[in-house]
Amino acid sequence: MKLLILITGSTLDRLLTLGTITLGAVSMGHEVAIYATQSASFVFLKDYADKIGNYAGNSSLGMLINGVINGYNNAVINGKFFKWHEMIRQAREIGNVKVYVCTQPFELAGIKVNLGGFLDIVDELVMIGKYIELLEWCDKSVSL
Amino acid sequence: MNVKLCKNSTDLRLYKALRWYNAVKFMKVSNDRYILDARGYACPYPQVFTLKVIKELKENSIIEVLVDNPASCDNVPAAVRKLGHEVLEVNQEGNYWRIVVRKR
Numbered sequence A: 001m002k003l004l005i006l007i008t009g010s011t012l013d014r015l016l017t018l019g020t021i022t023l024g025a026v027s028m029g030h031e032v033a034i035y036a037t038q039s040a041s042f043v044f045l046k047d048y049a050d051k052i053g054n055y056a057g058n059s060s061l062g063m064l065i066n067g068v069i070n071g072y073n074n075a076v077i078n079g080k081f082f083k084w085h086e087m088i089r090q091a092r093e094i095g096n097v098k099v100y101v102c103t104q105p106f107e108l109a110g111i112k113v114n115l116g117g118f119l120d121i122v123d124e125l126v127m128i129g130k131y132i133e134l135l136e137w138c139d140k141s142v143s144l
Numbered sequence B: 001m002n003v004k005l006c007k008n009s010t011d012l013r014l015y016k017a018l019r020w021y022n023a024v025k026f027m028k029v030s031n032d033r034y035i036l037d038a039r040g041y042a043c044p045y046p047q048v049f050t051l052k053v054i055k056e057l058k059e060n061s062i063i064e065v066l067v068d069n070p071a072s073c074d075n076v077p078a079a080v081r082k083l084g085h086e087v088l089e090v091n092q093e094g095n096y097w098r099i100v101v102r103k104r
Helices: A012-027 A039-043 A059-077 A084-094 A104-109 A128-137 B009-017 B045-056 B070-082
Strands: A002-007 A031-036 A097-102 A124-126 A140-143 B025-030 B033-037 B062-067 B086-093 B096-102
Touching: A002 A012, A002 A128, A012 A031, A012 A059, A012 A084, A012 B045, A031 A039, A031 A128, A039 A104, A084 A097, A084 B045, A097 A128, A124 A128, B033 B045, B045 B062, B045 B070, B045 B096, B062 B070, B070 B086, B070 B096
Parallel strands: A002 A031, A002 A140, A031 A097, A097 A124, B033 B062
Antiparallel strands: B025 B033, B062 B096, B086 B096
């Protein structure tokens, strides 16, 4: 199966879901393409990838959400879990994973970027035409 | 990494397959029988470890996967079956499960 994942948000809950789905899919032999746009484009910047700590959720869930964040941080420290971008790097090592980052948010913000400013898991900086091409390529598409 | 390395290419490939995961324990217990201890790891890692290792094993090799979360107890057998391998046993042993798989 060819799976396209569209990610538009930049919170830790979405990024962990992205890493988990990607790893799970490639471990089963599926191909994955990730298309990041809007604030998700920014998380792939080298200077920001490790700074993502906000886990979105309703405030009434605060205690439970803090439990997840603390558990995640401890597991990463103890080598029992991995940062979201390391999960994608691991998935790339196992199988076929491509990461495309949409440059529209940077253009709107007036920021000049090039591939060198991004994590080495990013394959290309692209625009909407690539997303349409990927929609034609994939068998299934999910959005986060 | 706690890996018992043997001097053959299969084991070196297995070592390489798990090199990301410093704490995972993987042992060769006898000829063509292995134990992968994925206890303490959350989803999706028990499944990822299992499928990574099983890809490198010879046909008919047996791998015993130890997991300590109920979700993996279901996910790991389902994933290996989906790829055509044979789940021989799923046994609860105290606070963990032992999933025995034959590579096909």
